[in-house]
Amino acid sequence: MKIAVDAMGGDHAPKVVIDGLLRARDEYPDLEFIVYGDEAQVKPLISDDTRITLVHTNEQIDGNDEPVKAVRRKKQASMVLSAQAVKNGEADAVFSLGSTGALLAAGLFIVGRIKGIDRPGLMPTLPTVDGKGFIMLDVGANAEGKAQQLLNYAVMGDFYARDLRGLKNPRVALLNNGSEPHKGDTLHQETYQLLENLDSINFIGNIEADQLLKGVADVVVTDGFTGNAALKAIEGTAKTILKLVKGAIYDTGIKGKLGGLLLKDGIKGIASTFDVSSYGGAVLLGLKAPVVKAHGGADADAVYYTIKQIHEMVQNDTVGKVQSYFARQDDDLA
Amino acid sequence: MKIAVDAMGGDHAPKVVIDGLLRARDEYPDLEFIVYGDEAQVKPLISDDTRITLVHTNEQIDGNDEPVKAVRRKKQASMVLSAQAVKNGEADAVFSLGSTGALLAAGLFIVGRIKGIDRPGLMPTLPTVDGKGFIMLDVGANAEGKAQQLLNYAVMGDFYARDLRGLKNPRVALLNNGSEPHKGDTLHQETYQLLENLDSINFIGNIEADQLLKGVADVVVTDGFTGNAALKAIEGTAKTILKLVKGAIYDTGIKGKLGGLLLKDGIKGIASTFDVSSYGGAVLLGLKAPVVKAHGGADADAVYYTIKQIHEMVQNDTVGKVQSYFARQDDDLA
Numbered sequence: 001m002k003i004a005v006d007a008m009g010g011d012h013a014p015k016v017v018i019d020g021l022l023r024a025r026d027e028y029p030d031l032e033f034i035v036y037g038d039e040a041q042v043k044p045l046i047s048d049d050t051r052i053t054l055v056h057t058n059e060q061i062d063g064n065d066e067p068v069k070a071v072r073r074k075k076q077a078s079m080v081l082s083a084q085a086v087k088n089g090e091a092d093a094v095f096s097l098g099s100t101g102a103l104l105a106a107g108l109f110i111v112g113r114i115k116g117i118d119r120p121g122l123m124p125t126l127p128t129v130d131g132k133g134f135i136m137l138d139v140g141a142n143a144e145g146k147a148q149q150l151l152n153y154a155v156m157g158d159f160y161a162r163d164l165r166g167l168k169n170p171r172v173a174l175l176n177n178g179s180e181p182h183k184g185d186t187l188h189q190e191t192y193q194l195l196e197n198l199d200s201i202n203f204i205g206n207i208e209a210d211q212l213l214k215g216v217a218d219v220v221v222t223d224g225f226t227g228n229a230a231l232k233a234i235e236g237t238a239k240t241i242l243k244l245v246k247g248a249i250y251d252t253g254i255k256g257k258l259g260g261l262l263l264k265d266g267i268k269g270i271a272s273t274f275d276v277s278s279y280g281g282a283v284l285l286g287l288k289a290p291v292v293k294a295h296g297g298a299d300a301d302a303v304y305y306t307i308k309q310i311h312e313m314v315q316n317d318t319v320g321k322v323q324s325y326f327a328r329q330d331d332d333l334a
Numbered sequence: 335m336k337i338a339v340d341a342m343g344g345d346h347a348p349k350v351v352i353d354g355l356l357r358a359r360d361e362y363p364d365l366e367f368i369v370y371g372d373e374a375q376v377k378p379l380i381s382d383d384t385r386i387t388l389v390h391t392n393e394q395i396d397g398n399d400e401p402v403k404a405v406r407r408k409k410q411a412s413m414v415l416s417a418q419a420v421k422n423g424e425a426d427a428v429f430s431l432g433s434t435g436a437l438l439a440a441g442l443f444i445v446g447r448i449k450g451i452d453r454p455g456l457m458p459t460l461p462t463v464d465g466k467g468f469i470m471l472d473v474g475a476n477a478e479g480k481a482q483q484l485l486n487y488a489v490m491g492d493f494y495a496r497d498l499r500g501l502k503n504p505r506v507a508l509l510n511n512g513s514e515p516h517k518g519d520t521l522h523q524e525t526y527q528l529l530e531n532l533d534s535i536n537f538i539g540n541i542e543a544d545q546l547l548k549g550v551a552d553v554v555v556t557d558g559f560t561g562n563a564a565l566k567a568i569e570g571t572a573k574t575i576l577k578l579v580k581g582a583i584y585d586t587g588i589k590g591k592l593g594g595l596l597l598k599d600g601i602k603g604i605a606s607t608f609d610v611s612s613y614g615g616a617v618l619l620g621l622k623a624p625v626v627k628a629h630g631g632a633d634a635d636a637v638y639y640t641i642k643q644i645h646e647m648v649q650n651d652t653v654g655k656v657q658s659y660f661a662r663q664d665d666d667l668a
Contacts, residue, residue, distance in 0.1 A: 129577075129578065143519040144519045144520065175563065177474055177477060177559055177562040177563065184559070185559050188477075188559075209562075209563040209564070209565075209566035209567040209570060210566035210567065210569050210570030210573075211570065212567065214574070225511055225519050225560060226559060226560055228511040229511065229560050229567070230543070230567045231543075232543035232544035233546065233563070233567035233568050233571070234567050234570075234571045235544050236543060236544030236545065236547060236568075237547060237567070238571055238575055239544075240547045240548070241571075241572055241575045241579075241604065241608065242575065244463065244607075245575075245600075245601065245604060248597060248600030251596070252596040252597045253596075254594070254597065260586075262586040262587075262588075263582060263583060263586045263588065266579075266581075267579065269582070270575065270579060273578075274575065
């Protein structure tokens with residue numbers, strides 16, 4: 001099993017990328033890596049290059065690049081070369097901490113879409129109070145949603161929840177502005193009908209955004225625009241409140257005392273629960289291979305967990321199963 | 335100045351409604367109330383009926399009623415009678431804790447829209463870390479947004495921020511899935527262009543949902559579907575995290591100690607900062623009179639603050655100013 005790694009994406013590249021990668025390499029003997037990046041920066045970080053092939057490149061895509069143009073023009077960029085490795089059959093999956101837009105473009109133009117999938121969906125794993133978490137898609141690969149796309153997100157999310165999260169009958173819900181079936185705009189009303197009529201999934205109906213963290217659904221289907229707003233509102237609110245709570249603790253003067261130290265650990269635990277990156281990366285589901293993005297600010301731990309997640313996706317052939325499903329649908333229609 | 339009050343809406347009606355009302359009545363000598371509700375329940379709560387006229391009705395609209403039908407059929411419902419009082423010129427504003435959908439229907443069919451406004455927007459005041467807060471609209475009056483409607487929300491929000499929040503040059507932002515001008519779906523790209531070309535407001539560009547609580551904008555314009563998701567995601571996340579924090583404090587055993595008591599107050603303060611109802615009610619902007627809704631779970635304090643807010647809106651003639659603005663636009667086009 002080979003993973004193509006873009007070593008140059010993210011805020012702390014290539015250090016955190018290589019540190020996380022080495023930990024995953026040591027844990028999984030079946031895992032090999034092709035690492036794309038600046039040799040001068042990357043090589044010194046690899047103390048032991050067992051099952052690691054380093055391919056030098058100077059070019060990289062940054063946040064200021066227009067995604068589609070960058071992927072087309074910067075043919076030697078570490079992200080583009082990683083996607084190319086999958087296309088050429090040299091690797092099974094792509095991993096990057098770089099720009100979501102560019103990774104989506106590289107996924108679409110180089111790795112390619114699964115037949116039957118119009119647009120891939122970006123799918124992170126998010127926390128719930130019971131610690132089990134849920135997946136939500138699309139959170140921003142696609143700003144303009146269509147009902148058929150949302151239906152495909154439901155099917156792909158269901159496969160992922162069974163395969164990767166080990167759920168036998170994942171509860172699939174539609175993010176909407178009310179719980180009743182008739183709620184929402186035309187897009188969400190149409191999507192509700194499609195999901196209701198899809199026998200292969202366990203559709204439990206609409207979910208409102210204030211219920212997301214309660215763990216009432218395993219797969220939440222949403223259009224990329226609304227999903228993006230909900231995800232960012234959750235992240236921003238969690239960060240803001242925890243900062244205020246830390247301030248309140250500081251103000252009491254109990255910070256250094258025994259209870260204060262316990263509390264500090266408790267709050268740290270809550271903070272890490274709501275730190276989305278600790279749940280692995282966000283998967284671009286709908287492409288012909290796992291293309292997975294970790295947060296730009298991810299640390300070596302987050303990189304390790306994301307590689308672990310990719311390892312499982314390749315091992316279970318999740319993408320292959322999704323591909324077969326949509327091929328069967330196609331045959332049924334033909 | 336007369337406010338028509340639906341005494342029967344909300345989870346703790348009519349008790350909290352009357353308690354909050356009495357406090358506002360005692361504070362504002364220019365304020366009179368027409369209270370619609372069940373005399374047997376309401377009358378005993380009014381210890382002193384100075385400037386309060388109680389109008390008995392048995393009928394009321396509840397959460398299970400289909401809003402439009404209910405407003406059309408339940409002609410004696412306390413909410414319908416309140417709206418009717420404004421239509422007949424007997425009152426200047428409507429206040430209710432009842433169903434948002436029904437209040438919107440009553441606003442549209444009985445109070446009526448301002449000429450030039452296609453759909454009213456629901457506008458709450460939300461917290462920011464600096465304690466100043468911001469307004470956001472639409473958060474759910476209208477599931478299907480159009481660019482022209484969002485433009486109108488910006489204009490109305492700007493009037494409100496100047497008039498009620500005392501801001502000289504309110505910063506108006508568009509909730510979008512990225513900060514760059516070209517971001518978003520067609521609706522948000524179109525809206526960006528319209529806002530950019532509107533000289534009367536101080537448009538500062540796009541804002542992402544994770545920035546909302548930071549206080550970077552005074553008026554946030556959004557379509558009702560996205561706004562609803564963002565608002566509920568904020569509410570749900572705040573509630574969830576504060577619950578976890580309280581649990582963490584409890585686990586340390588410092589709860590009863592001196593620092594713990596201080597901390598309890600600190601956390602309470604944070605909780606009340608993020609309790610949306612403490613910022614007054616949500617205004618249905620775009621109707622011919624102030625129609626304001628407090629949260630169904632609001633307490634007497636929230637009722638008091640909402641009546642205070644209505645008092646200011648009527649005193650400043652905010653709705654009149656909005657109405658004149660759109661009448662002028664109409665004249666300019668004619």
